[in-house]
Amino acid sequence: MSAADVLSSIWDDVTGTQPPLSDGGVLATAAFSALLVITPWAWPVCRHVVTIAHEGAHGLVALLTGRSLHGIRLHSDTSGLTVSRGKPRGPGMVATAFAGYAGPALLGLGAAYLLGRQHALAVLWLAVLLLALLLLQIRNFFGLYVVALAGAAVVAVSWWGSGEVQSAAAYVGTWFLLFAAPRPVVEVQLLRRRGQARTSDPDMLARLTGVPGVLWVVVLLALTVGCLVIGGRWLVG
Template identity: 35%
Template sequence: MTAAVATAVVAGVALVVTPAWRLARGWVTLAHELGHAVTAIATEGRVRRIRIRRDTSGLTEWSGEGAARRLPRGFVAWWGHPAPGALALLLAWALAAGHAVLAAQVLAGAVAAVTLVWVRSAWGVVVGLALVGAAAVGAALGTTAALGVGATVAVLWAAGGLRAAASAARGSRRGDGSDAAVLAEVLWLPVGFWAVTMVLVSAAATAGTAALLLDAARP
């Protein structure tokens, strides 16, 4: 178990800090857009489509009464960057609790459903199905493989989500269409304030994920 988690952590970090990030970021974008989609539904909105482009940018289109109101729009916009960390934390908790195979099965099923129902771009389908395949293979091969796949995805989502949030915080400006800019537009506080809140929450989720994975690695 310890070796599987250690190898997975190294693999996950490598995906974030090496040139492989340009490809791996697509999976972080998928989690980011899922954050927008789930919160849109929570505000009684309807998700129309998710697009993930080859440059790893993404867009979630949603409609409903909330789309015209400030607070729901802000709520949906805020949950993009923290979503990968939140999902990583949930996945790491399942691994630490000894549910690696179940976690891999749920991951494969959930991402398959999201891909089939919402994703409407060719590259997005490739990204989604690649993750489904990895999770399904991990679940089929048993606990050690499922733990390795789950830990790799958790590290990628946590560290990758933090990197993406920090990068966006440095580049966000009022009116540029970023999540922080949308928040500044609808909820008045400055772009920098919202960007910092997203980075701090992502950092906390990364720390929590690391602690849970250490627990999962104990023999």
């Protein structure tokens, strides 16, 4: 099979529709994803997925607002760093700082929209594309390892998985992003209260805008919870 045939096959799958999960399957994937977020043994590992989405959102918005992206680093403690160059203040910098915690929730909301229209493979191949673009900007070995591993897993499911496996994987990934997005917002506020997150995104937004950091936390929490409610209704409906 030629490369053109492979790309044509992928495009047909992406633009086509796949059978949706049963109501029980949707609820089962939701319950499984929620457990990944709330269980102490799973969250430290799964949180790397949230960090990937968080830093990727920083980088994407930096580029969209005309800033120059100088690389992304992902660390084993689930922290990350996105370096961009441009005006130190202004709407572009505010949008870039805001995008991190909002990114996973909005990505999950977009995936829920596609799943509501039976485009499970579109969700998976879009994830592959975003991970591939992110891989080009990673500047440390651990980050390369994490993003490459995530990309390989999604490619394997997208290419060799059955229709049921592909749909289940798309639902689990989408539910996970929706459920997981509010937790880092709560965690950063707990750190802020102890004075341990002076360089956090809400504190950066406070310095850029003059609006107190706790209000930015409230806005981000409302956004992430809102995406969970809306996305959950799309998935269940």
